[in-house]
Amino acid sequence: MNEINSTLLTAADTNLVPVYAEIFLLIAASAILLIDMFLKEGKRNLTYALTLLTIGGCAVLSxxxxxxxxxxxTFSGMYVSDPLGNLLKLFTYLATAMTLVYSRQYSGDRGMMSGNLGGEFYVLALFSMLGQMIMISGNSMLSLYLGLELMSLSLYALVALRRDHAVSTEAAMKYFILGALASGFLLYGISMVYGATGTLDITTIGQVTAANGANPTILVFGLVFIVAGLAFKLGAVPFHMWVPDVYQGSPTAVTLLLGGAPKLATLAMTIRILVEALPAMAFDWQQMLMVLAVLSLAIGNITAIAQTNIKRMLAYSTIAQMGFVLLGMMTGVVNGDSSDAASSYSAAVYYMITYVLTTVGSFGLIMMLARAGHEAENIADFKGLGKRSPWFAIVMTILMFSLAGVPPMVGFMAKWAVLQAVANAGMVWLAVVAVMFSLVGAYYYLRIVKTIWFDDAADTAAIHTPADMRVVMSLNGLAVIVLGVIPGWLLAVCYSAMQATLAK
Structure with a gap:
């Protein structure tokens, strides 16, 4: 029997099929880096095309x-391929591909480090996505941390991509220093969990803690540091200080790479650590998430009202939106009963997916209005968009309504799913608090809609955009409506994926 188990373990360790997507991405990104080195300035359309083909190949495999x-x-249990991970990977590919399509003209106009399209921009985006994939499928504290650092280091470099731009350099320094501090928190927390359980394996940690085989005091201290590190990556209060400055200071293309797909990877990492590794400590981490959620909803929504820079406003909006995600994460276990865990956690996953799709389109429209020598970063830059480009004014209106939670947009269904989970957990007061702050947040979203349709245009220059950007932007806006009108299938997919993860 021992020989049979040994054979099965060896077979599992050498199974590379689940990591074909990561292997393909690593090889392709390295090849694109080499190919781009030999391309002339006007030929870097090839880098863009190869990057999108690479993402498409990853999507097919996943x-x-x-x-x-x-x-x-596989890899001695350090990597897991499961329905939840593959679902989040597919939306990570979608968000990254949309970001690159929206960024093409913007990065070209600004010559991001190398020529018209900036080869480094695309290669770093791919390596960042590789880190996100490792985070999503990590089944060990070690592999999760390695994925996080690969993603973070790529994003640090992307924020500082415009070396001659003082604001971007300042944003990169803030992001790097605070990010290093947060990584230290996370690593220290992981070391304490390892000291208490004697393992870094997610599944084994869950078994040890469930059997009360670890020192509870050390575990709680480790949990505090881990939650602090995760909250920083999500941008939740009080670990949100970097979000407005980095969002505003980064080139808008990089802001979108920061605020889109990485949120999905961070949510996956949160689920792996809290839900899979530490379910026995749910009471402790749910209390922490409750405080983070309420503070994020309050400070994010209230502070956003005072902003005139739309990137900074959307940064505070992100903080508030993360409050809703955390509400979904903190309602899975009620008085030791985890029967509603799948529906609660799937509501958080659904919310994050729909939020990412919406915010990608919002920043895409900001880049659409920008042109060489001009950044459309102030709310005033959207004046008269309804007359300059009625269709894209409609798309922006749809996106703002979705973020505000106005039916029938998908943002309404996402908020409804989370609020339903909170109410089912018996925390009606918390649902009321969330609704109240959502009403506060609706003000600054509707202010943009008012600026688009009722204010006279300050800039009457024609809006010139590539055809691929126009098509993807239109599909982005339509998807926000369709997913709001027909939300059932995506909710069902998220629920079944979460069920499979909890049943492991």
Missing amino acids: FADFNSGATVY
Whole structure:
């Protein structure tokens, strides 16, 4: 019997099929880096095309894994391919691809480090996505941390991409220093959990803590540091200080790379650590998440009202939106009963997916209005957009309504799913608090809509955008409506994926 188990373990350790997407991305990104070195200035359209093809190849491989519905472990259990991970990877690819399409003209106009399109921009975006994929599928504290650092280091470099731009350099320094501090918190927390349980494996940690085989005092201290590190990456209060400055100071293309797909990876990492590794400590971390959620909703929504820079306003909006995600995460276990865990956690996943799709389109429109020598970063830059470009004014209106939670946009259904989970957990007062702050937040979203349609245009220059950007932007806006009108299938997919994860 021992020989059979040894054979099965060896077979699992050498199974590379679940990591084909990561292997393909690593090889392709390295090849694109080399190819770009030999391209002339006017030929870097090839870098852009190869990058999108690479993301498409990853999507095909991950979809095959998702379609199988199987949960497979490899690399001595350090990596897991499961429905939840593959679902989040697919939306990570979608968000990254949309970001690159929206960023194409913007990065070209600003010559981001190398020529018209900036080869480094695309290669760093791919390596950042590789880190996100490792975070999503990590089944060990070590692999999760390595994925986080790969993503973070790529994003640090992207924020500082415009070396001649003082504001971007300042934003990069703030992000790097605070990010290093947060990584230290997370690593210290992981070391304490390792000291208490004697393992870094997610599954084994869950078994040890469930059997009360670890020192509870050390675990709680480790948990505090881990939650602090995760809250920083999500941008939750009081670990949100970097978000407004970095969002505003970064080139808008990089801001979108920061505020889009990485949120999905961070949520996956949060689920791996809190839900899978430390479910026995749910009471402790749920209390922490409750405080973070309420503070994020309050400070994010109230502070956003005073902003005149739209990137900074959307940064505070992100902080508030993360409050809703944390509400979903903190309602899975009620008085030791985890029967509603799948629906609560899937509501958080659904909220994050729909938020990312909406915010990608919002920043895409900011880049659409920007042109060489001009950044459309102030709310006043959107004056008269309804007359300059009625269709894209409608798209921006749809996106703002969705972020505000106005039906029938998908943002309304996402908020409804989370509020339903909170109410089912018996925390009606918390649902009321969330609704109240959402009403406060609706003001600054509707202010942009008012600026678009009722204010006279300060800039009457024609809006010139590539055809691929116009098509993707239009589909982005339509998807926000369609997913709001027909939300059932995505909710069902999130629920079944979460069920499979909790059943492991």
